[in-house]
Amino acid sequence: MAEQASENTSLPNGPAAAALLAGGMGAAVLGIVTTLSEASAGFASAMRWSAAVGPLSGKVGVTLILYLLSWVILHFSWRNKNVRFNQVATIAFILLAIGLLGTFPPIFGLFAPE
Amino acid sequence: MEITSREVWTFIHGMGFGAVFLLAFAGGLVELYSMRPEWMTAEGMRTRVNRMKAGLWIMAGTVWLTVITGTFIVYPWYRAAPPEGTTDLSIFPRSLLLSQPNTAGWHTFGMEWKEHVGWLAPIAATVVAAIVSYYGPEISRRMGERRAVAIFFIIAFLAAAAAGAFGAFITKAAAVR
Numbered sequence: 001m002a003e004q005a006s007e008n009t010s011l012p013n014g015p016a017a018a019a020l021l022a023g024g025m026g027a028a029v030l031g032i033v034t035t036l037s038e039a040s041a042g043f044a045s046a047m048r049w050s051a052a053v054g055p056l057s058g059k060v061g062v063t064l065i066l067y068l069l070s071w072v073i074l075h076f077s078w079r080n081k082n083v084r085f086n087q088v089a090t091i092a093f094i095l096l097a098i099g100l101l102g103t104f105p106p107i108f109g110l111f112a113p114e
Numbered sequence: 115m116e117i118t119s120r121e122v123w124t125f126i127h128g129m130g131f132g133a134v135f136l137l138a139f140a141g142g143l144v145e146l147y148s149m150r151p152e153w154m155t156a157e158g159m160r161t162r163v164n165r166m167k168a169g170l171w172i173m174a175g176t177v178w179l180t181v182i183t184g185t186f187i188v189y190p191w192y193r194a195a196p197p198e199g200t201t202d203l204s205i206f207p208r209s210l211l212l213s214q215p216n217t218a219g220w221h222t223f224g225m226e227w228k229e230h231v232g233w234l235a236p237i238a239a240t241v242v243a244a245i246v247s248y249y250g251p252e253i254s255r256r257m258g259e260r261r262a263v264a265i266f267f268i269i270a271f272l273a274a275a276a277a278g279a280f281g282a283f284i285t286k287a288a289a290v291r
Contacts, residue, residue: 011252015245019240026237052190053186053189060181060233063237073210074277086258089258092262093262096269100234
C-alpha cells in the first residue's frame, strides 16, 4: 500500500493512516471478542479478568492491548511513508462497521448457543 | 436530601465526563468542517488548529474517563448478584430489571449494547485527535483525511450518545444506589 503521494504536501500520510487503521482494528476486535464471548461460555469465562466487572473486563482489555499494539506497529512501519490513504480509510471503515455490528445485541445474540 | 457515593460516581460518569464529551461534539464538528484554507488566513488557521488540538484531546480524555469509570466503578454495582433469598432487589439493578419481563429488555438490549458500544467512542475520538494533531494546519488541505476524521468523529459521538441515552433510561428504570 505504500507509495509516493500525489499531493504536494510536506508531511507523509503514513502516521495518520496508521492511527486510522489502528482505530478500525480496535473497533473490530471489540466486535469480534464480544460476539465470541456470546457464542462460547469458555471464551466468556476466559474474558473474566475481573470478578466484579465480569467478561467485559477481558473484552475491553484485549481490545485495548491489540488496538495500541497495532497502532505502534503500523506507526513505526509507515512513519516516513505515504500510503494510499483512501484504501486504508475504506478498510478502516469496514473494520469500524464490524465493531459496530459485533457490539449490537441483536447481531451478537445470533451467535448465542440455543 | 441524601446522596450516596454510588450516586456521586454515577453522576461523575454520566453527567460529568460523558456529558462534557457530548456537549463539546457540536463545537468540534463545526471547527473540523470549517477548516478550509480558503476561509481563513494562515495565522487564523494556526490559532484555530491549536485550539482544536487541545479541544479534541480534552474530548478524547473525557470519553476515556467516561468508559473507565463506567466499566470499572459503576458497572460492578449494577451487575452485583444479590445473596441467595434476597427479595428486595432495589440495590441490584441488573437483577431487578431481569426479574420482570417488561423491564428485562433494558438489560438484555439496553445495557448489553451500552456496555460494549460505549468503548468505541474513545477509540474513535483518539483517532480524530491524533490525526488532527499530526497534521496541524495541513489538515485543511487534506480532503480525504478530513473526511475520514469527520466520519470517525461522528461515530464516536453516536456511540457515546447511544451509551449515554441508555444509561439515562436504565437509571430511570433501576438506578445504581
